[in-house]
Amino acid sequence: MNKNLLGIDFEDWFHPELVQKYISKENHEPKIINGIEKILxxxxxxxxxxxxxVVGELLEFKPELFDIILENGHEIAFHTMKHDRIDSLNFQNIFETEIRKFHSLTNGKSRGFRAPSFSLNQKSSWLIDVLENNNYTYDSSIVPAKTSLYGMPDAEIKPYTITSNSLEKNSNGKITEFPILVTKFLGKTIPAGGGFYLRTLPMKIITNAIKNYEKKNIPSTFYIHSWELTPEFMPKIKMSKKDDFITYHNLGKAFDKMDSLLDEFEFTSFENFSK
Structure with a gap:
């Protein structure tokens, strides 16, 4: 059986980009971290x-998360310290400090990175050099499809090596890119690798997408947010209709859908896959 990759974007209720638009910047009480045992x-x-x-500030708030994740046989990787878009203004100036901070919070165990909101693009490609310089070995921030929020439709669909000068095509870099699963739907390439798409697409489309990758001997890279697996800890924020739909649509179904995917397919960590 083919092994596929599962990344859990471990963030709290106030971290998603669409939620951040509607709340103040001051300190918020983490709630989603209380669902870690359910996920494990x-x-x-x-x-x-x-x-x-993991969003680093959650480790600052509850340092034992680090041990809980590792003791259960899982891998810890970096999702920035506060879930900021990496292509946001001035983020380049603080990222070096952030990656060092995360290094100390995780005893240097982190080897992988994912950009919040898949915000790796030509504007933020400098980040790949910083990952290289800090002994990171892989990234999983590219969706090989165009959406209104992100995406690189010309990127490879199978794992490839990436450099700051070549985000979409295989190059002789040190960082392996694991692009998110995509599929064809009504003649268009769309994401099928988790999150909103897991909640919204019929299961048949997602399972067929994984089977299609298996036939080509390509691992499917799948993601799900911690708040999608623990909707009981996710407060309802007043938002615009569109943002509300993207954030909350079928939120109650995500856990059961993930449950059935884990029954049908084999998933592992990026670390185990690369061994």
Whole structure:
């Protein structure tokens, strides 16, 4: 059976970009971290490993998250310190400090990175050099499809090596890129690798997308947010109709859909896959 990759974007209710638009910047009480045991129990039951792409400030708030994740056989990776878009103004000036901070919070165990909101693009390609310089070995920030929020439609669909000068095509870099699963739908390439798409697309489309990759011997890279697996801890924020739909649509169905995917397919962490 082919191994696929599962990344859990471990962030709290106030981190998603669309939520941030509607709330103040001051300190917020983390709630989603209280669902960690539920997530671990799901993975335990399915005998699956995952990579937790953790927003660093949650480790500052609750340092034992680090041990809990590792002791259960999972991998810890970096999702920035506060879930800022990496292509935002001045982010380049603080990222070096952030990556060092995360290094100390995780005893240098982190080797992988994912950009919040998949915000790796030509404007933020400098980040790949910083990852290289800090002994990172992989990234998973590229969606090979165009959406209104992100995407690089010309990127490879299978894992490839990436450099700051070549984000979309295989190059002789040190960082391996694991692009998110995509599929064809009504003649158009769309993301199928988790999040909103897991909640919105019929399961048949997602399972066929994974099977299609398996036939080509390509691992499917899948992602799900911690708040999608623990909607009971996700407060309802007043938002515009569109933002509300993207954030909350079918939120109650994400756990069961992930549960059935873990039954049907084999998933592992990025670290285990690369061994």
């Amino acid at each position: 129990e799901l993975l335990r039951k399915k005998e699956s490993n995952a990579t937790f792409f």
